[in-house]
Amino acid sequence: MANRVSDAQTTLRELLTAAAQGAMEKGLLPQAELPAFTIEIPADSSHGDFAANLAMVSARAFKLAPRKIAEILCGELNLNGTFFDRWEIAGPGFINFFLNQSWFGSVVEAVVQEGADYGRSEFGGGKKVMVEFVSANPTGPMHIGNARGGAMGDCLASVLDWAGYDVTKEFYINDAGNQIEKFALSLDVRYQQIYKGEDAVPLPEDAYQGADIKVHAQNFADLYGDKFLDATQQERRKALVDYALPINIANLKTDLAKYRIEYDVWFKESVLHEEGQVQKIVDILTERGLTYEKEGAIWYKSSEYGSEKDDVLVRANGIPTYFAADIAYHYNKFAVRGFDRVINIWGADHHGHVARLKGAMDAVGLDGSKLDVVLMQMVRLMRDGEPVKVSKRSGKSITLVSLLDEVPIDAARFIFNLREANSHLDFDLDLAVEQSSQNPVYYVQYAHARICSILKKLAQEGFSPQEDADFGLLTAPEEIELIRHIARLPGDIVEAAKAYDPARITRYSLDLATLFHKFYNACKVKGDDERLTTARLTLCDAVRTVLENVLSMLKIDAPESM
The missing domain is CATH 1.10.730.10 (Isoleucyl-tRNA Synthetase; Domain 1)
Structure with missing residues (x-):
């Protein structure tokens, strides 16, 4: 794969190293170990196509002024047969190099020859990398933050693939734990309200307020009528979740496919519990002396691994926490499936969880430094120069689907990728549809x-x-x-x-x-x-x-x- 810039830098490094060794052999420079040096592309091309700082960083080793070293090095340079025309010494001792016309021609030739593969490289060496992104709770539609995370995660995976990594894209389905219990409660209340009225069965404030919950409950009622009204709460809620959750997961896949995102793996949290992988994590940490019991719960000594305080792994009622499942999930990524590096794209509000999870990888005997988390800042939708007011809590947020109904997919993917993840992004709805x-x-x-x-x-x-x-x-x-x-x-x-x-x-x-x-x-x-x-x-x-x-x-x- 052609990389003419890298080729030129490699050539310069070899030329400068040979010049330094030649100067030392001739006694023009004292014998010394050559320090590491950089070859960079100047911001202003009038200063050359490449600039080397070898003379600057070797002043101490050679005990000479940088400019004097630069003059000696340049005297030993031989540019014949290379892509370089000339050099010049700038400032206190930078050596600037200018490419000849044949190099520029070789760039065009490389593009013509490589075509659709131009830009690819073997930098990643085929290392296995997972990019996990979006992973929205399957309890409702995806919101605008998922739109940014989806575009960023998918494009990052593509970039890594082009850079020579073996990339897997994964969606983690949180189909267990508190959010599913809340989902079940919300569906249960809406189902009962159909027959008993909203006053008789009020919806708790912390329940899911979205219209999609009402739709699920009504469709369930259309299928089964009042059959589950007299069932136990556990039976009724299980039936409602078993009905609604697969629909939501299917909708997630459909909506993301519309956004041109296809995952390699859809991984269910429930599998970790069913296969005993969560319990295995508790056992590993216990064997390593990193757990203790307190008030009937099992705690993990996370304060020994970078956290401000210890964390509960298993509640007093015997139910594992989300954190325990999260440790098990990432243990699975590394120890079971053998990824060399794992990249998670999270909202910036999860920043406090990063050190905790990386520390947990160290605690279970893995290398937490191989887990990288990209924290993504919030998106603000703009229309007519004013922020669009949305409320996720009341169920009135703009969803991914509603956004794509209004904005071309090309525009959405491009604009969401215009700024680094750690930058806040104003998404101009008017601009996104403008053809100019x-x-x-x-x-x-x-x-x-x-x-x-x-x-x-x-x-x-x-x-x-x-x-x-x-x-x-x-x-x-x-x-x-x-x-x-x-x-x-x-x-x-x-x-x-x-x-x-x-x-x-x-x-x-x-x-x-x-x-x-x-x-x-x-x-x-x-x-x-x-x-x-x-x-x-x-x-x-x-x-x-x-x-x-x-x-x-x-x-x-x-x-x-x-």
Whole structure:
């Protein structure tokens, strides 16, 4: 897989290391161990395509001024046969390097050759990674926070896949515990109200208030009538949950599929209880001397592993806590299914649980550092410049489905991925449906459609992209800038994977679209010189390929016309 930026950096590292060793052998520099140094891309390309700080960081080792070291190193550099034209020493001792035209041509060639695979790498080495995201309680419809988490989690999984990891996407179904008990209570009350009236059976304030609960209860009543009114509370609630829960889970799958999210695994919490995996965690912690009994409950000494206080594992009534199940679930991820790394995407309100869970992994004999949690900040919906007031408690929140009924899926997935997870996000409903360059996804898609139009038009005139085009003719500043950005894609994907930041790729596509529009306005694709026309047309096709690859990574359509 081509990564011309990485190739150039590797070459520079080898050149500088050889120059330093040569200088030491000649006595120009004292014998010393070469310190670690960086080769970076300057923010301003006028300062070079790459900058090395070797002279700066080796001042202590060589006992010389950085600029003097830089002069000695540059005197030993041999750029013949490389992609580099020249070097210059800047400031107190930075060494800047400038690429030659052949490197820029090789970038376009790489895109043409690799096509739909351009941008992929083997950085991850095939390591098994799980991304668990959304995992909304199956007691009701998904809300706007799940819309952001869904887009982020799905795109992060794609980024990791492109970076060379073996990725599994998982949804954890919380089908046990307190929320299911509350679900059962809410259904029970609504069912009884159908026959007895709301005054006779009031709905508790902490019950689920949504209209979906009423719908389930009514549909259940339509099927079974008042058959369960005289049943025991336990029988009635079990029947209601057994009816409603599978419907909710099926709806979750349908709604997420509409959002273009397909999971590899749907994992049920109930399985952990049925197979004794929760009890196994209690046993492991007990064997390791990390539990004790207090007031009839079994406690875990979590304060020894980073928590502020100890936690209950099993209540006095014998029912395990959600935390016990959560430890069992993550033990299953690592110890049973063998994932090398696990990434959870959670709402920022779960920040207090992160250290607790990582500590618990250490406590059961695993490595908590292999569990990473991406905390996602809240979303604020905006309309006409004002926040849209929603209330999840009263059941009047905007659901994922209602959002997608109003906003195109492409726009939703793109906009929810515009900012890092730790940034608050204002989602402008008006902007999301606008068909103009102000809408970021429209802007990127339009660049792709424009290129398709150019290719189609010039094909009618006998021109087509050519792998062996003379890319040495692409010397205009706008062409160089565009190619330089194309070259960054493989590295940007790796950096996005390392930082768990798919928003980096969304922003990459916006920058690429901007640079293409800038090139298109400055450089006439078809001109009098047929060789230049072919080179520019091939560059256009390379940009189209990169845009298509990035949009497909984000599961966003790349239209050929708009």
